[in-house]
Amino acid sequence: MRKVIIAFVSLLIGLMVAILFQSNQQPEDRDTRDLWEIRTELRDKQMDQQNLYDQIREAEQTLEQYQRQSNEEQIETLKKSVEQLKVKAGLTEIDGRGIEIAVEPIFKESLDGQAYPTIPPELLYRLMNELYTYGATDIAIEQERIIDVSPIRVVNGTTYVNNRPLPPVPIKIYVLSRDSQKLLDYMQVSKVNDYFAVENLEISYRVDYHLTLPAYNHPTDLEWIEPVDSEEAGDS
Structure with missing residues (x-):
């Protein structure tokens, strides 16, 4: 159970990293923005990145907490973490x-x-x-x-x-x-x-x-992510 939970939390961390990567890789067909728009978008991107970095750090701290808990405590903490992540990501009403x-x-x-x-x-x-x-x-x-x-x-x-x-x-x-x-x-x-x-x-x-x-209910392209091997996660 411990290996499964650690692997799942690691996947959540990877998901947030993927969102950060995807937001930076969004293509622009033709840039017709003025200087005000470019500065505003740059500021917003920087804020988004900082928020995602903070979330990644929180997830890493949660992972460390899991490793010190019993199985029942891990499951309860995991449920709370998943719900919090869904709310932050806009995946819930x-x-x-x-x-x-x-x-x-x-x-x-x-x-x-x-x-x-x-x-x-x-x-x-x-x-x-x-x-x-x-x-x-x-x-x-x-x-x-x-x-x-x-x-x-x-x-x-x-x-x-x-x-x-x-x-x-x-x-x-x-x-x-x-x-x-x-x-x-x-x-x-x-x-x-x-x-x-x-x-x-x-x-x-x-x-x-x-x-x-409403909740955001569209798929996110995360094809390049590979899940962490559960044995490797358990040994770390």
């Missing part, structure tokens, strides 16, 4: 207070019955950067939970989030925050609203004390 964001066209009468195009990825990134800067902890765009490796890109003129097409506006974005009123106050005067207005899009915000965000 989560409830809490936050804000609900509605994005819709400003001039609805000019659409002539046609659906408005989906929101460009660069606008979504700007919006999420502002939200995280001012205290957002978790975000879902419609029913797509955003995590560290969530891809947002354009395919044939349609914006895809987590490899699923984003519907045309109006859409809803759900955001959890420890201080929802403070986040609301910041976002209502944020310059990101002007960027959306240029694209004929209007953003409205409201506080919601009973939000539920």
